[in-house]
Amino acid sequence: MPPRRGRGRGRGRERGAGRGPRVESTVEERSEGSIGGQPPPPPPPPLQPHDKEYIKTFRKEKPPKFDGLGEPQKAEAWIREIERIFEFMVCTDRERLACVTYQLTKPADRWWETRRRTVDPACREALTWDEFKEEIYNKYVPMSYRRAKTAEFHTLKQGNMTVSEYDRALCEMTRYAPELVDTDEKMAAKFHSGLRTEIRVAVAS
Incomplete structure (x- = not known):
């Protein structure tokens, strides 16, 4: 009976010895991968300078502002002038909308901000330039x-x-x-x- 107890203790020590290195490696991995128990922050996104180049090009063309005041002809003339610039730039819908909304001022700016809040987010993200023009015409160039x-x-x-x-x-x-x-x-x-x-x-x- 005594020899059997000795063999059991030996096996216990062997199992304990086997667990030790795994615990230590886990602690080391946590200490290297995090600070204070928090996961490491994600790396910053790479810079994409092209994302703002189209805005610089747009502003160089001195695009007109639109305040929503005046006769319907004023809204029509503003759309035509903005479209001339976009045809020169060869913009996508996303780029056109990013540029043109900066040109809305006063009542037109407040109207568009309200309009954006009332539109479904999915529709707002999928908005095209033609749809934006239709919004302007419906508001400022009556049928x-x-x-x-x-x-x-x-x-x-x-x-x-x-x-x-x-x-x-x-x-x-x-x-x-x-x-x-x-x-x-x-x-x-x-x-x-x-x-x-x-x-x-x-x-x-």
Whole structure:
């Protein structure tokens, strides 16, 4: 019986000896990987200087501000000017929206901030430039105004304008009925139909 107890104690010491190094290595790993029992902080994200280059380029073009005050023509002119800059820059929707929202001031800025809070976050993140333009038009270019301009386009005549003035007026209003002048033939036909009779006859001859 005594020899058996001796062998049991020997095996216990061997098992205890086997556990010792594992405990020590675990303590060492914790001390190396954390401070005060907290996990180590994640490494900082790599710098991406390109992320702000498009904003610098946008500002160099001196984009106009929009305050939401004034006639609908003011909102239309602002959108056209901003789009000219974006066409030059070749921006993505995300880049366009990041740039353009800085150009809203006063009532327009407050309106957009309120609008953003009422939109579902998923829809807000997926917002496109065309959808943003539609928001601006719905707010600042009433549908009644656009309908009146479309009717004006249909009835536009040269009248007392010079040919150059009539041409400019027609080009200015094509955006209200783009489907009627989406080819050169349609544009020429519309231009010709609005000329004064004597000029139209001379052109035809």
